[in-house]
Amino acid sequence: RKEVEQDPGPFNVPEGATVAFNCTYSNSASQSFFWYRQDCRKEPKLLMSVYSSGNEDGRFTAQLNRASQYISLLIRDSKLSDSATYLCVVNKGTGGSYIPTFGRGTSLIVHP
Amino acid sequence: GAGVSQSPSNKVTEKGKDVELRCDPISGHTALYWYRQSLGQGLEFLIYFQGNSAPDKSGLPSDRFSAERTGGSVSTLTIQRTQQEDSAVYLCASSFEGGLKQYFGPGTRLTVL
Numbered sequence: 116r117k118e119v120e121q122d123p124g125p126f127n128v129p130e131g132a133t134v135a136f137n138c139t140y141s142n143s144a145s146q147s148f149f150w151y152r153q154d155c156r157k158e159p160k161l162l163m164s165v166y167s168s169g170n171e172d173g174r175f176t177a178q179l180n181r182a183s184q185y186i187s188l189l190i191r192d193s194k195l196s197d198s199a200t201y202l203c204v205v206n207k208g209t210g211g212s213y214i215p216t217f218g219r220g221t222s223l224i225v226h227p
Numbered sequence: 228g229a230g231v232s233q234s235p236s237n238k239v240t241e242k243g244k245d246v247e248l249r250c251d252p253i254s255g256h257t258a259l260y261w262y263r264q265s266l267g268q269g270l271e272f273l274i275y276f277q278g279n280s281a282p283d284k285s286g287l288p289s290d291r292f293s294a295e296r297t298g299g300s301v302s303t304l305t306i307q308r309t310q311q312e313d314s315a316v317y318l319c320a321s322s323f324e325g326g327l328k329q330y331f332g333p334g335t336r337l338t339v340l
Contacts, residue, residue, distance in 0.1 A: 147326045158318055158331035159270070202270070206326045213325035214283060215260065219269035 121218035138203030147206040152199040231332035252321030263315040
């Protein structure tokens with residue numbers, strides 16, 4: 116089993132739709148979690164951190180389920196500009212060293 | 228403020244040559260990471276620097292790859308005797324501390340002919 120797994124998609128949705136992505140991780144000692152977005156031929160940019168209690172930032176909601184070892188990202192009222200690849204990142208800490216593992220990303224295409 | 232910068236933005240080299248890639252992290256960030264991303268692939272972790280601690284080199288694919296970070300700031304990634312499979316985008320990221328959110332540079336696109 117890969118350390119971090121994501122459905123590669125693509126998810127093809129109309130503007131205004133609600134879409135959700137999941138990301139599963141295998142290491143139960145993982146300590147911090149993030150969602151990044153990456154536009155074509157660009158560097159990843161932080162979208163949001165994921166907190167144990169769940170957190171929301173505008174149209175975006177992130178949740179963490181430690182028992183089932185997955186994180187999720189919900190996008191409401193999708194915009195054309197949301198089209199990108201969404202990467203989940205899981206950090207495991209060992210002796211003060213935090214090694215991030217990136218999922219391969221889920222592609223989202225929002226169409227008119 | 229200034230973000231993470233990398234140079235060069237593009238590098239074309241011949242197989243067997245050595246290359247050096249540079250990363251300037253955000254001032255005050257103690258953690259610095261190197262990744263590579265091949266076309267259509269995910270990010271592959273290479274090496275992680277945290278403050279003055281010894282770097283975590285667990286992601287380096289071979290002994291042809293090395294990196295250093297001088298004065299806790301600028302980092303260089305060196306690839307010796309480049310091979311065609313080294314062609315990729317090499318990304319650098321920094322964070323205030325390890326385990327926190329990372330800020331990426333624009334990357335260096337390396338092409339080995």
